[in-house]
Amino acid sequence: MSFEIVVLAAGKGTRMRSAKPKVLHEIAGKAILQHIVDNVSGLNPIATHVVIGHGAEQVRQSIIGDHIVWVEQREQLGTGHAVMQALPHLNADTVLVVLGDTPLLTTNTLQQLLAEANSNTLALLTVESADPTGLGRIVRNTDGSVARIVEHKDASSAELKINETNTGIMAIPRHLLETCLPKLSSANAQGEYYLTDLIEMATQHGLTVVTSKASSETEVQGINNRIQLANLERAYQRQQADLAMTAGATLADPARFDVRGNLSVGQDVFIDVNVVFNGQCSIGNNVKIGPNCVFFDAIIADGAEILANTVVEDATIGTNATVGPFARIRPGTQLGEGSKVGNFVETKKAIVGVGSKINHLSYVGDAELGDGVNIGAGTITCNYDGVNKHKTQLGKGVFIGSNSTLVAPLIVADGGFVAAGSTITGDVSEDQLAVGRAKQRNIDGWKRPTKKDK
Numbered sequence: 001m002s003f004e005i006v007v008l009a010a011g012k013g014t015r016m017r018s019a020k021p022k023v024l025h026e027i028a029g030k031a032i033l034q035h036i037v038d039n040v041s042g043l044n045p046i047a048t049h050v051v052i053g054h055g056a057e058q059v060r061q062s063i064i065g066d067h068i069v070w071v072e073q074r075e076q077l078g079t080g081h082a083v084m085q086a087l088p089h090l091n092a093d094t095v096l097v098v099l100g101d102t103p104l105l106t107t108n109t110l111q112q113l114l115a116e117a118n119s120n121t122l123a124l125l126t127v128e129s130a131d132p133t134g135l136g137r138i139v140r141n142t143d144g145s146v147a148r149i150v151e152h153k154d155a156s157s158a159e160l161k162i163n164e165t166n167t168g169i170m171a172i173p174r175h176l177l178e179t180c181l182p183k184l185s186s187a188n189a190q191g192e193y194y195l196t197d198l199i200e201m202a203t204q205h206g207l208t209v210v211t212s213k214a215s216s217e218t219e220v221q222g223i224n225n226r227i228q229l230a231n232l233e234r235a236y237q238r239q240q241a242d243l244a245m246t247a248g249a250t251l252a253d254p255a256r257f258d259v260r261g262n263l264s265v266g267q268d269v270f271i272d273v274n275v276v277f278n279g280q281c282s283i284g285n286n287v288k289i290g291p292n293c294v295f296f297d298a299i300i301a302d303g304a305e306i307l308a309n310t311v312v313e314d315a316t317i318g319t320n321a322t323v324g325p326f327a328r329i330r331p332g333t334q335l336g337e338g339s340k341v342g343n344f345v346e347t348k349k350a351i352v353g354v355g356s357k358i359n360h361l362s363y364v365g366d367a368e369l370g371d372g373v374n375i376g377a378g379t380i381t382c383n384y385d386g387v388n389k390h391k392t393q394l395g396k397g398v399f400i401g402s403n404s405t406l407v408a409p410l411i412v413a414d415g416g417f418v419a420a421g422s423t424i425t426g427d428v429s430e431d432q433l434a435v436g437r438a439k440q441r442n443i444d445g446w447k448r449p450t451k452k453d454k
């Protein structure tokens with residue numbers, strides 16, 4: 001049985017009170033609609049039709065995915081009307097309709113729903129809602145079969161008491177859509193063409209409506225306002241925290257742990273409070289991360305320790321290396337095994353050798369440091385001449401005294417030693433001492449200034 005997907009994402013999302021289309025608001029740093037497009041791609045459909053309307057161009061530009069067919073719904077006349085716009089593009093036997101505002105929906109749930117549908121059967125995903133306010137209610141016959149869906153605004157007081165609700169997700173035989181969508185009426189409380197009216201029509205056409213229940217309310221929760229957005233963000237982050245803990249990380253507080261991307265963690269990892277992982281991050285075994293650290297595309301090897309308030313971006317932290325507190329590790333940094341980067345140090349495109357130390361208050365950029373290098377406090381690599389970037393190369397065991405400026409391009413060969421307070425503009429050979437500062441003068445008999453008489 002072939003199937004295609006239709007994602008409904010044309011609505012304005014009035015309740016968000018935003019200039020931005022609702023489906024572009026983000027969960028874990030990724031657009032709501034992108035979550036859905038990514039999740040359905042796991043089903044390998046022939047095509048994913050995305051119905052857009054409000055902010056169509058912006059939505060189209062923002063979302064990426066394979067086999068997306070963009071369908072425009074010029075006026076948002078309801079969910080039934082939205083599916084109707086996609087109808088001329090559909091060829092498969094079964095059409096899986098997914099709402100564009102339910103980002104936590106899993107591929108697994110959709111797979112099970114699809115398995116239930118066939119040319120005589122419409123499969124509907126329902127859920128028990130603790131608070132069904134605003135949702136469509138599943139009205140059942142006395143024999144338990146589904147009679148119809150009634151929208152909240154159209155429901156009688158008896159129907160409002162039903163807790164089984166419509167998730168909006170259904171697998172529908174295409175022939176039913178062709179026969180019935182053109183017959184939908186907008187004579188209801190919202191003056192819209194409801195997709196939900198299709199359920200009653202299906203039974204009238206002799207089709208069977210089967211239901212399956214979603215695993216949790218959270219999985220099928222739609223986002224209509226910013227409170228629901230925040231609630232789902234927390235639910236998503238709790239799932240990420242559970243994954244990390246299952247993999248072997250102890251979290252000081254699972255409620256203060258955020259993953260905006262993908263994180264892989266090893267065993268016996270400790271992560272303190274308020275740590276944020278962005279992009280693709282990976283953490284080895286026995287890693288310790290202090291509070292308030294932020295990572296973007298970071299690789300942290302076994303046994304490394306990241307102390308409080310450190311930011312690491314697009315960098316690799318070697319085995320047993322120590323970083324922070326208050327360090328900023330910028331793109332292209334590779335810290336070697338057992339190396340140490342301390343407080344108020346910024347690195348960028350810096351390759352740091354085994355056991356090398358940059359302990360305090362330095363800027364090391366466009367630099368290559370051999371093994372066992374020691375950089376004193378206040379060292380600056382002057383890598384930029386206002387036009388071009390230049391490289392600093394420090395050999396094995398090089399010692400840079402405090403408060404030195406290393407004017408690149410510059411090579412200090414193995415064992416080279418730079419005296420504190422130097423400005424080094426020329427290369428230093430192996431084991432040489434370089435002193436690049438004014439000679440100290442001591443003046444005898446010098447008198448301090450005295451206060452002038454008025």
Ligand code: UD1
Nearest residue numbers: 008009010011076077078079082100101135136166168222
């Ligand atoms: C809908 C269902 C309701 C269900 C609930 C689950 C209908 C009539 N109601 O209500 O039974 O319980 O979802 O969350 O189907 N959209 C369009 N074009 C339109 C209207 C909507 O593309 O003309 C899109 C929206 O962008 C949104 C989705 O369809 O992503 C759902 O629309 P929304 O207005 O949020 O429906 P609900 O009122 O939540």
Ligand code: CA
Nearest residue numbers: 101222223224
């Ligand atoms: Ca909704």
